[in-house]
Amino acid sequence: MMKRMGVEEKLGLNKFLLDEGNPHIKINKEICRACTGKPCLVACPASLYTLKEEEIGFDYAGCLECGTCRIICPKPGAIDWSYPRGTFGVAYRYG
Amino acid sequence: MSEDRFDVIIVGAGPAGSTAAYILAGAGKEVLLIERGDEPGAKNMTGGRLYGHSLEKIIPGFAQEAPLERRIVKETVSFLTSDTSVSFDLQSELLGSGGKESYSVLRAEFDCWLAKKAEKAGAILVTGIRVDDLFMEEGRVKGVIAGEDIMEAGVVILADGVNSLLAQKIGMKQELKPHQAAVGAKEIIELPGEVIEDRFNLHEGEGAARLFVGDCTKGRIGGGFLYTNKKSISLGLVFTLSDLQSWEKTVPEMVEDFKHHPAVSPLIKGGRTLEYSAHLVPEAGYSMIPKLYGDGVVVVGDAAGFVINIGYMVRGMDLAIASGEAAAKAIISAHDVYTTQALSRYRKLLEESFVIRDLKQYSKFPAFLNNKRIFNEYPQLIAELMTDFFSVDGSPVPPMMKRILKPVKKVGLMKVASDVWKGVRAL
Numbered sequence: 001m002m003k004r005m006g007v008e009e010k011l012g013l014n015k016f017l018l019d020e021g022n023p024h025i026k027i028n029k030e031i032c033r034a035c036t037g038k039p040c041l042v043a044c045p046a047s048l049y050t051l052k053e054e055e056i057g058f059d060y061a062g063c064l065e066c067g068t069c070r071i072i073c074p075k076p077g078a079i080d081w082s083y084p085r086g087t088f089g090v091a092y093r094y095g
Numbered sequence: 096m097s098e099d100r101f102d103v104i105i106v107g108a109g110p111a112g113s114t115a116a117y118i119l120a121g122a123g124k125e126v127l128l129i130e131r132g133d134e135p136g137a138k139n140m141t142g143g144r145l146y147g148h149s150l151e152k153i154i155p156g157f158a159q160e161a162p163l164e165r166r167i168v169k170e171t172v173s174f175l176t177s178d179t180s181v182s183f184d185l186q187s188e189l190l191g192s193g194g195k196e197s198y199s200v201l202r203a204e205f206d207c208w209l210a211k212k213a214e215k216a217g218a219i220l221v222t223g224i225r226v227d228d229l230f231m232e233e234g235r236v237k238g239v240i241a242g243e244d245i246m247e248a249g250v251v252i253l254a255d256g257v258n259s260l261l262a263q264k265i266g267m268k269q270e271l272k273p274h275q276a277a278v279g280a281k282e283i284i285e286l287p288g289e290v291i292e293d294r295f296n297l298h299e300g301e302g303a304a305r306l307f308v309g310d311c312t313k314g315r316i317g318g319g320f321l322y323t324n325k326k327s328i329s330l331g332l333v334f335t336l337s338d339l340q341s342w343e344k345t346v347p348e349m350v351e352d353f354k355h356h357p358a359v360s361p362l363i364k365g366g367r368t369l370e371y372s373a374h375l376v377p378e379a380g381y382s383m384i385p386k387l388y389g390d391g392v393v394v395v396g397d398a399a400g401f402v403i404n405i406g407y408m409v410r411g412m413d414l415a416i417a418s419g420e421a422a423a424k425a426i427i428s429a430h431d432v433y434t435t436q437a438l439s440r441y442r443k444l445l446e447e448s449f450v451i452r453d454l455k456q457y458s459k460f461p462a463f464l465n466n467k468r469i470f471n472e473y474p475q476l477i478a479e480l481m482t483d484f485f486s487v488d489g490s491p492v493p494p495m496m497k498r499i500l501k502p503v504k505k506v507g508l509m510k511v512a513s514d515v516w517k518g519v520r521a522l
Contacts, residue, residue, distance in 0.1 A: 002354065002355065002360060002363075002364070004351050004355070005351060005368065006347075007345070007347040007348075010282070010347060010368065010371035011371060013368060013369060013370055013371055014370055014371060014372075037340055037341060039339065039340045039341065041345070042339065042341070042342040042344065042345045042346065043278065043334075043336065043339045043340075043346060044345075044346070045278055045280040045346040045347060045373035046347070046373065047345050047346075047347055064371075064372060064373040064374075065138060066278055066373045066374050066375050067257065067258040067271075067276075067375050068276075068278045068336065068373070068375060070258075070270075071270070071271045071272070071273055071276055071336055071375070072273055072336045072339065072340070082260070083131060083225055083258075083260075084225075085225055086131050086222075086223040086224045086225040086241075087132075087133050087222075087223035089138075090137075090138070090372075091132060091133050091134075091137040091138075092136065092137055092138065092139065092140055092202065092203050092370065092372055093203055093369075093370060094201045094202075094203055094204075094283040094327070094369060094370045094372075095136055095137075095139050095140040095141070095201055095202030095203040095206075095370075095372060
């Protein structure tokens, strides 16, 4: 039987160059607090949105740059989304 | 003409952008192809299969030199419940020949190859540069802005993919809505070539494509896919975002469940995951086509939403390539006058090609797929029916008609008939 892989383990396989101190996605926690559905929690394929004591947290390290969070987010202004600067972010070796 | 001014700047070195660059450079245009990844393909992923016809037209015999994985000769669609899989399986020599060839591909290698072809044709390729904005003058696009730099061009091709923030910025395109996009998440699972050939009943170099409906998305709108590569398997799921709002499980957990489904786990047994990727798929087809051209600008490929999803078949790259070709041809025939009027030829060429024709043909399909019965009741119905057909336990066998009608009646005879009718009409 195959071992189940956690998302950190999956992301750990990817080649990734982190732009330290320069998050390409920023969230407005004030707006997120008023969100009841919080679909980002399940939809982000890298599970980078987390909920701790009712508050949304987000870590841009590991982001696959897909754009899912930006489109599924029901609260205008909650997510400020751009691509990482050139050469930074994920670099698929297979794709 | 300033010395920094190009005839054409192309944003994005995916299949659409590189195809346009290849044709334009070949026609003597000064072309700058800008890619934000370190290498072309570094930011891209596909399920993935390339239907070869449109590239074959542009680069005859491309399959001899392109880094393709396997020529697909076997198609399987499987309906899944949690414990059962019912498959429709087609294996034919005719599938992979006579202009109908399709190939499994990995984009890191493939996109690099196509961008290098454009480079050899004379295009200048720069990588690791993110284009932040379009450079506008008097209401028309005059170039691109990357950081502090402004690069000018007669015309800009936006080949910047499904998210196309640039097309949104200049109002050519609306932000995607959740029902217009799906997210695909995929693993590359390493296996020896001979194991893949034995497991999928293939000759050397041949490949299999599989699609899955039902339990893999826990009944939500979407599906699973599997493509055999030379020495790996591409396995993943696609979910329409509008039906991904509230779940008990996250996307990566669903991928993990899919890998452990009894019909899937034997296929990847002993394999080692090499990479995990995700990407959006524009899904609404004909209804989501944005403004395709403007003063000094055209939009191609995923940025223009050129994807056809009809459930058992998903096409994007062949449309991207053909749209890149149409954009290049329109630009060549514009003779350095890149007005809205001159570039309207791009739309006309698309309409004359299979791109708009096929998108129109399947325009009712996205709405048809927005039917939960396809992902819940029907896989269940088919599984129940087929399991019953093949089961013998010594109890008296009821008449055939009764056996068929029992699970059908559970869903409702009229509903089944109506869905079948709608499906046929949508195709």
